[in-house]
Structure formats: structure tokens, C-alpha cells
Amino acid sequence: KNEVEQSPQNLTAQEGEFITINCSYSVGISALHWLQQHPGGGIVSLFMLSSGKKKHGRLIATINIQEKHSSLHITASHPRDSAVYICAAHSNSGYALNFGKGTSLLVTP
Amino acid sequence: ETGVTQTPRHLVMGMTNKKSLKCEQHLGHNAMYWYKQSAKKPLELMFVYNFKEQTENNSVPSRFSPECPNSSHLFLHLHTLQPEDSALYLCASSTQAGGPYEQYFGPGTRLTVT
Numbered sequence: 001k002n003e004v005e006q007s008p009q010n011l012t013a014q015e016g017e018f019i020t021i022n023c024s025y026s027v028g029i030s031a032l033h034w035l036q037q038h039p040g041g042g043i044v045s046l047f048m049l050s051s052g053k054k055k056h057g058r059l060i061a062t063i064n065i066q067e068k069h070s071s072l073h074i075t076a077s078h079p080r081d082s083a084v085y086i087c088a089a090h091s092n093s094g095y096a097l098n099f100g101k102g103t104s105l106l107v108t109p
Numbered sequence: 110e111t112g113v114t115q116t117p118r119h120l121v122m123g124m125t126n127k128k129s130l131k132c133e134q135h136l137g138h139n140a141m142y143w144y145k146q147s148a149k150k151p152l153e154l155m156f157v158y159n160f161k162e163q164t165e166n167n168s169v170p171s172r173f174s175p176e177c178p179n180s181s182h183l184f185l186h187l188h189t190l191q192p193e194d195s196a197l198y199l200c201a202s203s204t205q206a207g208g209p210y211e212q213y214f215g216p217g218t219r220l221t222v223t
Contacts, residue, residue: 004151031209041146041197043214050209086152090209096165097212099151 004089006100013107019074021103023087024067032070033097034061035086043086046072077107112136113215115200121221122190130185130218132200138213140206141183143175146197146217158183159206190222 003026013019023032034046047054047061049070054061058077063070074081084104088097113134122128134141143155157165158177172194174186183200199217203210 033211035214041199041217041219043199043201043217045211045213048209048211088152096154096157096167097152099153101149101151 004087004098004100006085006087006103008103009101010104011106013077013105015078015107015109017077017107019077019081019105019107021072021085021087021105023070023072023100025070025087025089025098026068028068028092029089030092031090032063033088033090034070034072035088037084037086037102039083046085074105079107079109082106113200113202113213115198115215115218117218118216119219119221121223122187123223124190124192126190127186127188129187130198130200130220132183132185132215134181134183134200134202134213134215136202136213138202138204139180140203140210141177141180142201142203142206142212143183143185144199144201146199148196152199155185157206164206187220190220192222195220195222 005024007022031050033048035043037043049063058075060073084102086102087100116131140159144152146152154167155169156175161177176184197217200215201212203212
């Protein structure tokens with residue numbers, strides 16, 4: 001099973017700060033997902049990437065396949081970014097996503 | 110709007126009850142998933158259906174019984190549950206299963222077993 005570790009577990013930032021959330025995984029993958037979960041439970045897919053870097057608005061996701069590591073960056077953070085961010089690794093075989101425990105982000109005004 | 114709906118949103122049931130969770134996707138996808146999210150734990154995959162066929166059962170106890178009558182609908186039938194089954198149950202769909210396809214999640218059903 002692919003072990004997926006996220007850091008930090010909890011993060012508090014002031015509005016406007018640059019935020020980085022890290023994810024590492026233990027075995028080769030076909031893709032890595034970043035998900036956002038707001039209070040109440042709904043999950044939104046932010047990125048799916050297998051190499052390089054993707055950008056959407058103030059969010060940037062990067063992945064280094066050789067180092068088995070991915071980062072999610074939020075520029076100019078805003079209180080509405082407060083949520084749990086979850087990293088999930090899609091294995092090379094099988095149907096499953098292996099999920100990290102999530103990073104709980106609180107952005108204060 | 111994610112295109113994946115779940116009902117009910119909240120459910121309280123006794124250990125001897127039988128209930129069902131429903132998921133519907135309006136995205137034209139061929140794969141559907143059930144996940145369990147317990148407090149302070151990562152999401153756990155329960156079941157995968159690909160083109161209406163069950164392709165994954167992640168060692169789920171038989172008190173959880175999935176049903177996929179067509180590619181748009183997925184049910185999770187519950188009976189004689191235990192208090193530790195209280196969790197958020199999430200449904201998701203993707204174009205198909207077996208590859209790195211983006212998954213679209215429903216809002217979840219918050220289940221409490223008393």
C-alpha cells in the first residue's frame with residue numbers, strides 16, 4: 001500500500017501570506033490529486049498531476065516524481081481558503097486512491 | 110454544483126435498523142465509488158463500480174451492501190451497524206476506473222449509529 005504523508009497537520013496563517021502544504025508518498029504512482037474539503041464535508045478536486053507544475057488562480061501544485069514529493073502552494077491567502085487540503089496518490093495498478101490525513105488550514109483576517 | 114448528489118445528507122439509525130444511502134451522478138461517468146471518512150482518519154475506499162460491475166471491495170464488512178443498478182446510480186444498503194460505523198460516507202464518480210481519472214465527489218451523508 002502507498003503510504004501518503006502530509007505536513008503540516010495544522011496550519012494557521014494571516015490573510016495575504018504564502019502557504020505551502022507538503023505531501024510525500026512511498027511507491028510509484030500514476031498521478032497525484034490535491035483535494036479541498038470545506039466544513040460540512042463536500043470535497044472538491046483542485047488538481048490532478050503526474051509531472052511538473054499546474055496553476056489555477058492563486059493555487060499552484062508541483063510534483064517531483066523522483067523524490068516522490070508534491071507541494072500545494074496558495075499565494076495571497078484569504079480566509080475563504082480555510083479548509084482541509086488532502087493529498088491522494090493514484091497507484092500504478094488498481095483502482096484505489098490512497099489518501100493522506102489532510103492539512104487543516106485556517107486563514108485569519 | 111459537482112454533479113454528484115447524495116441523499117440523505119444526515120442519517121441517525123439504531124443498530125437494528127436497515128437504511129440505504131443513495132448517490133446519483135449527472136456527469137455521464139462510468140465509475141462510481143463509496144468512501145468512508147471517520148474522524149481523524151484518512152478517507153478509506155470501500156467499493157468501486159466500473160460500468161456497473163463491482164471491481165473493488167476493500168475488505169468491507171457484510172453489513173454494508175452496495176448496489177449499482179446503472180452507471181448513474183449507486184446505493185449503499187446498511188443493516189445491523191455498529192457505533193464505530195458512524196462516519197461521513199462519500200460517493201464519487203469518474204470517467205472510468207482503473208486509471209488516473211479525476212474523481213468528482215458528492216456532499217456526503219453524515220451517519221450516526223446509536
